[in-house]
Amino acid sequence: MPRSKTVGAKTYWYDHYRLGNKTVDRYIGEDTPELRNRLNRQTEIADAAKQADLERARLMRVLRAEGYLFADVGSGQVVSAMAKAGVFRLGGTIVGTHAFRCYEGELGVRIGFDQSATTDDIDIASFERLSLALADTVEPPLQEVFSELHFDPLPTLESGKTWRWRQSSRQTLVEFLTPSFEEDEGIRDLPALGVNAQSLHFLNYLIADPIRVPFLYRSGVLVQIPKPERFAVHKLIVADRRQGGPDALKAHKDRAQAAFLIEALSETRPDDLFEAYQLAIESGSAWRTRIFASLQRMPTTAKLLQSMQ
16 A cells, blocks of 8 residues: 655655565655545555455455365465566466465365375476567566565576575475477576576476466465366376486375376366377377376376276
8 A cells, every 4th residue: 555754845655565474665756746646546446456355355264164275374475475576467377286286276176185295385387488578577576576585596507597596484495487499408588577497398288378266375366377187187297207216206296186186177177188188198209108107107097098088
């Protein structure tokens, strides 16, 4: 909400808002009749938004009472701050376990603890080409947002390139990703988000045509996540890419999430699931190899998919 400060004979206006667990004052401008008229109009809009926020908070209480999975405070603060900066408006898509947890409301299913094991990682993916084409940027810059929330950039092999931030207090990790359309998986730029991103093969399939859903934190945050059928099939690919050590545990979680979604989708959206599966296996031999390798470890899921053909 706008608030004024008087210094000597002059008055200045600031935007007063919450960022994480802190309140921030951002300078708007010196007091003038024109600026006050603009702020009055903004106040009317803000009052309507506040009423909508109260209604969303009521709906969130209903969902909490029904046992839906809500975000922890640390993750919720980060996602909320990124939403206010415009990350999801400008093409950012949450991927990984935080996206998976959102499918409870989208599919009307209950997600058990084994499949939704908590994670401190928040993965944001976006297309490099989209970021270049938008001609718009987040505001405030994400480096500023992360600094306010006590995140530090993690060093990378490429000097001057930052695609990961770690929060000192809660150890929350934020990573930015983008599809790789080249042989290598190097670091790319996401100008709209003002960050660099680790490029990955197969990611373009995951984040094509994302859907908008509420992220369950406080009064709700509108975010983008992948379509559930693409998420499920992509997990089959990712699981086979993880080999040995700590990755073995992640691969197990990938297969569990894929199996859960494929079973749910085979009952509620079988046509969407079949279309997404066919698109993936027809995308090339590397795709089929990864998918079939994972399905060899998942006979029940493999049988489900085979029955749809």
